[in-house]
Amino acid sequence: MSKPHQIRTALDELLDGLVEGDPFPPERELATRFGVARETLRQALHELLVEGRIERRGRGTVVAKSKLVQPLSLSSYTEGALRMGRKPGRILVTWDDVPATAELADALDVTEGVAVMRLERILLADGQRIGLESTHLPSHRFGTFRKTFDPTTSLYAAIRATGVTFGSAVERIETVLAAPREAGLLESTTAMPMLRLHRRSLDTDGTPIEVVHALYRGDRVAFEARLT
Structure with missing residues (x-):
């Protein structure tokens, strides 16, 4: 040995x-x-x-604490954290409108250049920073969130409260290194491996709900899929 x-x-x-x-x-x-x-x-x-x-x-x-295991399913980060007995939390970083790029317009089924809502938040588990999530939403569907949504709470719960039902999603996960800004927000270093998640969610009618780009600390989060 x-x-x-x-x-x-x-x-x-x-x-x-x-x-x-x-x-x-x-x-x-x-x-x-x-x-x-x-x-x-x-x-x-x-x-x-x-x-x-x-x-x-x-x-x-x-x-260290055991890793937060997130299920690969149409459930929110909040639900995954609570399932493991962890306390979820969020810190708002930015909440603005950005013009849809060609790729984003195609993913959200909107016109290129139209304003879409972008919500960037730090995800917490028991006060620890575990992820940085950037969500793009079509403003014509969820523009009222500006007046009604508390960004420190569950976005999925707010979406479901509008009567929208999640139907399907395509998700991709890859290993990356964080950029300096991302590492700073996650209180990590650029040398720490991260898990980059890309998700596009549709409702039961096949209409786009969101496009998510999230970065998770590889030392604090793991993903799990149930296969049958």
Whole structure:
């Protein structure tokens, strides 16, 4: 067994004896305990950070919360968080109207250049920043949200309250690195792997509801699909 693999196995066993929020031994102490070079140890610790098993807190490191598992289904982020016993939350970043590009106009079935509503929010779970979501909505369907919708609450619940029923969606997920602005909003770094989600949702009549581009921290969120 190689030295890096031995160290990783030892760290995994150490984590098995700890619970969420417990302090994780500092790098110097671990290097001495296992008799390895600091560089070898740093690589193993970086892997644990990326996997979301430990997290930096101030000058120290603690055992991280388990990842928020989001179902790949026509349910909202709120529903996924509540299902895992986590408290959902949102921070509004921008809420404006933007001219529809050719691609967006085609996806929302509107005229190119017409104004569409864009809602950008930071997604929280138990106060932790886990995602950055940008949703485009056709203004002719949901323009009244300007007066009625609280952006710190569930958008899907508000859409359903208008009588619209979600019928289907096409969703794509890919691994990316965050741009500096995105990393800053998510309190992360540009080196941390992210999960980029693209979704186009339709109602039961086949009329477009939304186009969503969301970025999730790979160390805090995982996606799950149920296959039958």
